[in-house]
Each structure stands twice: as C-alpha cells, then as structure tokens.
Amino acid sequence: MTKKDFCDLDRFMKGLTRRNPAEPNFHQAVHEVVESVMPLIRDTQAYRDASILERITEPDRIITFRVTWMDDKNNIRVNRAWRVQFNNSIGPYKGGLRFHKSVDLDTLKFLGFEQTFKNSLTGLPMGGAKGGSNFNPKGKSDNEVMRFCHAMMTELQRHIGEDTDVPAGDIGVGGRELGYLFGQYKRLNNRFAGVLTGKGLSFGGSAGRKEATGHGAVYFLKEILEYRGEGLDGKTAIVSGSGNVALYAIEKLEEMGCKTLTASDSSGFVYDPDGITGEKLDYLKELKEIRRGRIHEYADKFGCEFHADMRPWAVKADFALPCATQNEIEVADARALVANKVQALVEGANMPTTAGALCILQEGGVTFGPAKAANAGGVAVSGLEQSQNALRIAWTREEVDKRLQDIMRDIHTKCLNHSQEVHGTVDYLKGANIAGFKKVAEAMVAYGAI
Numbered sequence: 001m002t003k004k005d006f007c008d009l010d011r012f013m014k015g016l017t018r019r020n021p022a023e024p025n026f027h028q029a030v031h032e033v034v035e036s037v038m039p040l041i042r043d044t045q046a047y048r049d050a051s052i053l054e055r056i057t058e059p060d061r062i063i064t065f066r067v068t069w070m071d072d073k074n075n076i077r078v079n080r081a082w083r084v085q086f087n088n089s090i091g092p093y094k095g096g097l098r099f100h101k102s103v104d105l106d107t108l109k110f111l112g113f114e115q116t117f118k119n120s121l122t123g124l125p126m127g128g129a130k131g132g133s134n135f136n137p138k139g140k141s142d143n144e145v146m147r148f149c150h151a152m153m154t155e156l157q158r159h160i161g162e163d164t165d166v167p168a169g170d171i172g173v174g175g176r177e178l179g180y181l182f183g184q185y186k187r188l189n190n191r192f193a194g195v196l197t198g199k200g201l202s203f204g205g206s207a208g209r210k211e212a213t214g215h216g217a218v219y220f221l222k223e224i225l226e227y228r229g230e231g232l233d234g235k236t237a238i239v240s241g242s243g244n245v246a247l248y249a250i251e252k253l254e255e256m257g258c259k260t261l262t263a264s265d266s267s268g269f270v271y272d273p274d275g276i277t278g279e280k281l282d283y284l285k286e287l288k289e290i291r292r293g294r295i296h297e298y299a300d301k302f303g304c305e306f307h308a309d310m311r312p313w314a315v316k317a318d319f320a321l322p323c324a325t326q327n328e329i330e331v332a333d334a335r336a337l338v339a340n341k342v343q344a345l346v347e348g349a350n351m352p353t354t355a356g357a358l359c360i361l362q363e364g365g366v367t368f369g370p371a372k373a374a375n376a377g378g379v380a381v382s383g384l385e386q387s388q389n390a391l392r393i394a395w396t397r398e399e400v401d402k403r404l405q406d407i408m409r410d411i412h413t414k415c416l417n418h419s420q421e422v423h424g425t426v427d428y429l430k431g432a433n434i435a436g437f438k439k440v441a442e443a444m445v446a447y448g449a450i
C-alpha cells in the first residue's frame with residue numbers, strides 16, 4: 001500500500017460509514033476487503049471508471065418483514081426478519097439464514113458482503129446474500145420453531161427461487177429448521193424445486209452438506225500445512241463452538257490424527273486434555289444436535305474442566321479454529337495465541353477475529369486462514385446440492401467429498417496466486433480478498449452501469 005492508497009482507503013471508509021451509520025460489523029468487513037484491494041483499484045482504470053468499490057459495497061436489495069407466529073401458550077409473537085440480497089453478478093443470490101436474538105441489519109449486511117467474495121472463491125456460479133431473524137430459538141419447543149419457520153417462509157417465498165435466491169442454514173438454522181422452511185415453500189407454491197440447500201437427504205439434500213463447512217475448514221488447514229511440508233498428524237487444536245461447523249471440524253481433525261482439546265457454547269468452554277474423540281464426540285453430537293443441551297454436560301459426564309463464561313484461546317495447542325460466531329477472538333485472546341506459539345488460525349466462523357486481534361496474529365507470525373476461504377466448503381457443497389437438484393440426481397458421499405476437497409485445494413491455490421509473504425507467512429487474507437473480488441468486479445464491469 002502506498003501513502004495515497006492509505007488516504008484513499010480512509011476517504012472511502014469515511015463515506016461508507018456516513019452512508020451506513022451504526023453498522024460496525026459491516027464497516028469492519030468492508031475495511032478488511034477494501035484494504036486488500038486498494039492497490040488493485042489504483043492499478044485498474046476499468047474498476048475506477050466503473051465505480052466498482054462504491055457499487056460492490058452497496059447491497060442490491062434489502063427486504064425487511066414482520067414474522068407473526070403463535071407460541072405454545074397461544075400468545076401472538078412478533079419478530080423482525082430480513083433478506084439482504086447483496087450481489088448477484090456471478091450467479092443467483094446464495095447464503096444462509098441466521099436465527100439468533102442478536103440478529104440485526106448490521107450483522108446480515110456484513111455476512112452478505114463476505115458471502116459475495118466467498119462464493120466467488122468457490123468457482124461456482126453463486127451470488128452473495130444473507131438473511132435471518134432476531135427470533136431466539138433457545139428454550140422454544142419444536143412446535144414453536146415449526147410455527148415460526150412456516151410464518152417466516154410465508155413471506156420469504158416471494159423473494160426466493162432456484163434461479164433467483166437460494167437460502168440455506170447458519171447459526172440457529174439446521175436440518176430441523178430447513179425442513180420446516182422447505183415444507184412451507186412447497187405447500188405455498190405447489191412445486192418441488194431446489195430453492196433451499198441443506199435439505200434432508202430424503203427430500204433433495206446433498207450427501208455431505210451437513211459436514212461440509214467443518215470438513216472443508218480442516219481440508220483448508222491441511223493445504224496450508226502441506227504447502228510448507230507439514231501435516232496434522234500428532235498435533236493438537238483448540239476449537240470454539242459446538243454447533244454444525246465445530247462438530248464436523250472436530251470430526252475431521254480426529255480423522256487426520258489431530259486431537260481437539262476444547263469445545264464451547266455461549267455458556268463457556270470445556271477442556272479435555274485427552275481429546276474430544278470417538279464416543280466422546282458422538283456424545284457431544286447427540287448433546288448438541290438432538291438434545292440441544294449445554295456444554296457443561298460434557299464436562300460432567302467425562303470428568304474434565306468446564307470454564308464458565310470463558311473462551312478457549314489461552315489453552316496451548318498447535319492450531320486454533322474459531323467456529324462459533326463473529327468477533328470471538330479479541331486482542332487479549334490473540335496475544336495468548338501468539339504467546340502459546342499457535343502455528344495457524346483457521347476461521348470456521350464468519351469474521352471471528354477482530355481487526356485488532358488480526359494485527360497481533362499477523363505480527364506474531366501466526367498463519368491466518370480467513371473465513372472467506374476456510375469456511376467456503378459449506379456453501380460450495382450447497383452449490384453442489386443446487387447442481388444435483390437441477391439435474392435431478394444424487395451424488396454419493398464419496399463423490400461430493402472428492403469435489404469438496406478439490407474445491408478447497410483450488411481455493412488455497414487462488415489465495416497463493418494472489419498473495420505474498422508477510423512476516424514470513426503467506427498472506428492468505430489478501431489472497432482470498434483479491435481473488436474473490438476480481439471475479440465479481442470483472443462481471444460488474446462487463447454489465448456496464450447497472
């Protein structure tokens with residue numbers, strides 16, 4: 001970056017912040033991308049002529065709607081929901097739905113923005129979007145969740161379609177919720193089409209989609225290590241979360257000989273020095289996917305430590321995989337990771353690392369696998385689910401897994417081809433941002449002023 005690039009970045013961010021006040025997560029996500037691509041913008045007249053930066057940071061469309069549903073005590077409840085259709089330059093809008101009490105427009109804009117470049121990196125024809133609601137699934141009965149999903153789809157169905165916008169799961173939206181959502185879509189439209197991904201295997205879902213984000217993140221870590229002549233076998237990892245991404249990251253780490261020492265939820269983390277392996281991992285899956293219980297139950301059952309209201313980043317290990325939520329690694333956590341000589345941090349969650357923490361990790365020589373690249377396996381297999389739905393066929397688990405591995409390897413190569421070494425490690429963040437950005441920007445230039 002030249003001095004002028006820094007000035008241009010500063011000026012651009014001031015304008016973006018003015019146009020989008022009180023949206024700190026969105027600002028953070030945009031800053032991270034624009035910082036990487038500023039030299040490319042400086043050197044590419046066509047991007048400047050086409051006002052690419054201004055256009056690519058403005059969502060195509062935001063849909064806001066009320067969701068009215070009835071709880072088990074016959075009270076009428078009201079939630080707010082959104083679909084942020086960020087950019088469809090390279091394919092139909094694609095991205096998950098999040099149900100969490102913290103969901104707001106800021107969160108969904110940052111996620112939709114990131115999704116645009118992540119989807120571009122997969123090499124599949126998918127635009128970027130994100131949606132969700134401030135509905136809090138915690139403590140709700142199955143019937144309440146069903147009624148909420150049906151009510152949400154009653155409005156959402158107007159805005160989606162297999163060639164328009166194809167939502168999927170994210171925090172608080174898994175197989176159960178996608179089943180309810182798809183059922184309501186089918187009932188209202190009288191058509192069976194691939195308008196959602198992450199569906200159940202008996203109704204159009206893809207083998208391997210549930211596992212894809214976690215497995216993909218570990219495949220990405222494997223690529224990072226292989227590139228420098230190392231491997232996962234005999235190593236240790238700290239993982240946060242115990243949801244969809246975390247569980248299957250832990251599963252793949254074990255398969256590759258790497259022991260996971262921690263898992264967490266919003267109540268704290270468990271530390272199992274013998275590793276979350278075998279039947280202990282089966283127990284954790286059952287606890288979280290079926291019983292929807294709290295993480296301390298793992299510690300109670302297996303006699304290991306539970307740390308209430310804490311995150312696992314001070315536990316010593318070779319690798320860190322944040323797989324819970326945004327901004328879960330702060331400056332003090334990054335300092336602990338550097339002090340413990342963590343070799344690589346791979347983001348399973350979206351934007352789990354704060355901007356300040358990122359600087360400390362980079363200066364500390366920790367190889368950083370950014371979310372856009374590292375957790376793209378989930379949406380990549382969603383893309384494969386779309387292909388299977390369109391062809392009306394179902395690939396085997398082995399076929400899907402092979403394609404997932406190829407896609408993660410290809411993303412790693414794209415990152416290498418668009419980056420350089422910083423503080424002795426490959427700058428995967430810059431590589432991912434530039435590679436993801438270029439494809440979308442080229443399409444936008446081709447379309448002219450629209």
Ligand SMILES: NC(=O)C1=CN([C@@H]2O[C@H](COP(=O)(O)OP(=O)(O)OC[C@H]3O[C@@H](n4cnc5c(N)ncnc54)[C@H](O)[C@@H]3O)[C@@H](O)[C@H]2O)C=CC1
Pocket residue numbers: 169170171172173174213241242243244245246264265266267323324325326348349350375376378379
């Ligand atoms: N499900 C998917 O295919 C993909 C998910 N992601 C990202 O991965 C992350 C996790 O998503 P999933 O595993 O799908 O969700 P999930 O709902 O299955 O699990 C989320 C986990 O994070 C924990 N968590 C949530 N909010 C938290 C908070 N404020 N503090 C501490 N812990 C918290 C929950 O307790 C749970 O263990 C999110 O950042 C999501 O955007 C990224 C790519 C694809």
Ligand SMILES: O=C(O)CCC(=O)C(=O)O
Pocket residue numbers: 094095096097115118166167168169170197350375376378379380382
């Ligand atoms: O599978 C999808 O369409 C979206 C997954 C997702 O929400 C993400 O990559 O963050």
